[in-house]
Amino acid sequence: MSAIRTAVNEERFAVTDRLTGRLQSLGTPEFGNETSRAGAVGPALLCPVGPDDWALAAEAAAAQGCRWAAGWGDAQGESWVVNALLEKSGDYLLLRTVLPPGRNDLPSQTPHFPGAARPERHVRDLLGLDFTGHPDDRRWVRHQAWGEREFPLRPDFPLAGHPPAVTAPDRGYGFASAHGPEVNEIPVGPVHAGIIEPGHFRFLAVGETVLNLEERLGYVHKGIEKLAEGRDPESLARLAGRVSGDTAVGHAWAACQAMERAAGVEPPERGLWLRAVFAERERVANHLNDIGAICNDTAFAFGYYQFSRLRELWLRDNLRWFGHRLLMDRVVPGGVAADLPEEAISAMPGAIATLRRELDELKPILDEGTIFQDRVVGAGVLPERIVRELGCLGYVARACGIGRDVRERAPHAPYDRLGIKAVTRSDGDVAARLYVRYGELLASLDILDQCLRRIEPGPLRAAWRDPPENAEGLGLVEGWRGEIATYVRFDGTGRIARFFPRDPSVFNWPALEKLILGNIVPDFPLCNKSVNGSYSGHDL
């Protein structure tokens, strides 16, 4: 700081000093405690920053060891409000700047937080804001569906847009290139060979060894942020449940939590316990799926069939007890829309015990599978340094020894009563990401047992009441992929003015570009599956 201070106008540091003071107070009891709504966007403390100090604030935050957790813009009247969410030790700080009418540039925070690179490009494409000093001037979420000078999140842009009859394929994106007699360029996608989401990967390979990988995403952008505008809370929760279909509970919970914090609505106890039941059941189903799929990508068909069998049984229980295999639309504003039936109370503990026993049986089989181990151990190693630079989340971070878990670090009800300990490994390879999932499966089964023991009779859902104009809130939930951060702002009629859901994949996708380096192209599906980023949740 001091070296820069000598070179820059002293006055500009007044703001940064205030920020630094606040950042230093991170971890103190009053921080994050919603004693005063002024200066807070529950549960984060709000820190206003002048536009010219935007990058300095990021620099100060980086120096304090903060993690850059999300960034989004919001067109309010003639002005643009830009937000950056920071986290340290489970406390959240929201940096906010307001651009005066007519100004459309802001210093980039990417030089201080590399994980901000794509989110800033997303804001640039959708809002038309220039981030000066950003290292990458290529468009990101914008392909060809709307014009270069059209910005869908501006108030004057109609939801219907002005699309051509047939949108041209994306051309002219400046992929990194390398030349030489040994270098091959391998384009993959957007239509992939399996039953998975679309996106494009561009490999540069020397022989079979990956020299560089560049992701080109945005293919499933379907206008979620714009579509949310004007929705009522119920219909926003439905949309949130489809941000990423495998995270129906996680995204709906984060959106409802944000709306409830904005409106001051407290879900009843039983509703909260049921949300945890749904979230843990979702985590279990997805981890079973991923472990099976990782086995499949190593041609270990036995593992794929066993884990897909366990997942299917689990989903059938979801359907039988809660009415939907993937638990969509079960988390609603104010609580939940499905109760715990008598049948589940009597049968779920047995199903949990059976799954635990099967997992205990399968683990030594994976451990002893020499061909399987040969593929997963040492493949796709992600250095811990990259996790910190990019702000990676969930099992991707935890497999590198960084125990980021909202349920442990910033526990919201009912996790605050459960004492969660994040599952970690340290090797950062495909095996570590697999075994973190394994550990989390067992931990989730314990959580489910506790939920069942502690859930009491009571109402499922609190009455909704419309919040005042511009009421805003943040939802922070540990989805099965990691922290989900969702921002909601209301208009004056109880409807949504701004919705921004940030899936953990936003920070895990760039990690894939790093962990694949030096691996062979045929190991890409395996490495990719071990990260399993959401395309839909990323593209919005």
Place this chain on the structure above:
Amino acid sequence: MNNLLSKIARAGIVTETFKPLTDPELDRLGAELKAVIDGRFAGSLAIRQVDAGSCNACELEIAALGNPFYDVERYGVHFVASPRHADVLLVTGPVSRHMQAALLATWEATPEPKWVVAIGTCAAGGGEFGVNYASCGAVGNVLRVDAVIPGCPPTPTDLVRGLLSLISR
């Protein structure tokens, strides 16, 4: 290895007989299906799945067709990696405008005769997303659709039933 073999022995065969197939009407359809597949496709029907903008829930349920409970390959239905090998395109999602050209190119690459099946509420009618600046809505807005299997997402059983009714008509 002993663990593995004993696990295989104890798990046994879980492949289920579909209830719809024990239904006399569907038994008849199933027999017709088999006849159609045997006659036109030499015993197998190749499917290429295309996610044209879905939230990924439909993919999860289509992928579940490969798990040991459904194991659709036993009906002569199999999923292929290229549209050039496919008889049927299973298309999910509202078609995002960014995927429109890729979907059309995939359709072009599929040899005649070919069928297009729209899978899920979004592919059927746009769902939560509808038509907007980024979404073309229903698959039918982009391609001629031969059959629709609704549901958000359709369950694997819905998918099997839908495929049977498409192929046997």
